[in-house]
Amino acid sequence: MYHMINDKRARISAGLIYDGLMKCLDQKPFEKITIQDIQNVSGVGRATFYRQFDSLVDVLDEACDRYFKEFYDGFHEAIKKGTFKWEELLPKFIHYWYEHSRLLEILFSIGRQDIVYRSNIKYAARVTQYVLPDLHPDSKEYRYLMHIRTAMMNGVLSAWLENGKQETDEEVIAMICGTGKQVILNALSILQGEQSDGREK
Secondary structure: OEOOOOOHHHHHHHHHHHHHHHHHHOOOOHHHOOHHHHHHHHOOOHHHHHHHEOOHHHHHHHHHHHHHHHHHHHHHHHHHHOOOOHHHHHHHHHHHHHHOHHHHHHHHHOOOHHHHHHHHHHHHHHHHHHHOOOOOOOOHHHHHHHHHHHHHHHHHHHHHHHOOOOOOHHHHHHHHHHHHHHHHHHHHHHHHHHHHHHHHO
16 A cells, blocks of 8 residues: 655655656556666655555555546535536546546556546545535445446446547547437336336236
8 A cells, every 4th residue: 555644755756656657667567667667767765665655556556546636626626616517527537537548557457447446436425425415425325326436437437448548538428428328228217117017016
């Protein structure tokens, strides 16, 4: 895990380490990169690295948390200003990660989609709790809502990456609003039909 402290020097060194990792990834695959490689490129010492991170995966974990925090902080500001709109969440989410796709590609390529999933749930909670104050974070309903929403959003990112990022963010949104909406409606109609059948029995 990572051990970040609210200190300017620590944030600067963490940024240098992340940038160093990105430079190393231009030369070799993630699994072949060493702490020494990061040290050589970033200029950050081994002791400083281990004060903040236990492993190279933790560097990606911290960056993922930082990006999700930045994204959802923007929505929290909109909430405070009274300009928040739920329908803008997914389009802005896709656009944001369209701009930060390299981190996603790395995490997905090493099989750590769980980091993206966890970060999404962690930082979306602040917005969800504000918009839906009557839905208690410890309730079953809240957990189902968060996991369904997160699975959908992360699924969109996964499909986009698997398709080689061929579509623009606008094209992805258009597809979701078209075929995606119809799939959801069909699924809901099936569930409603099953519920009706159960009541009739």
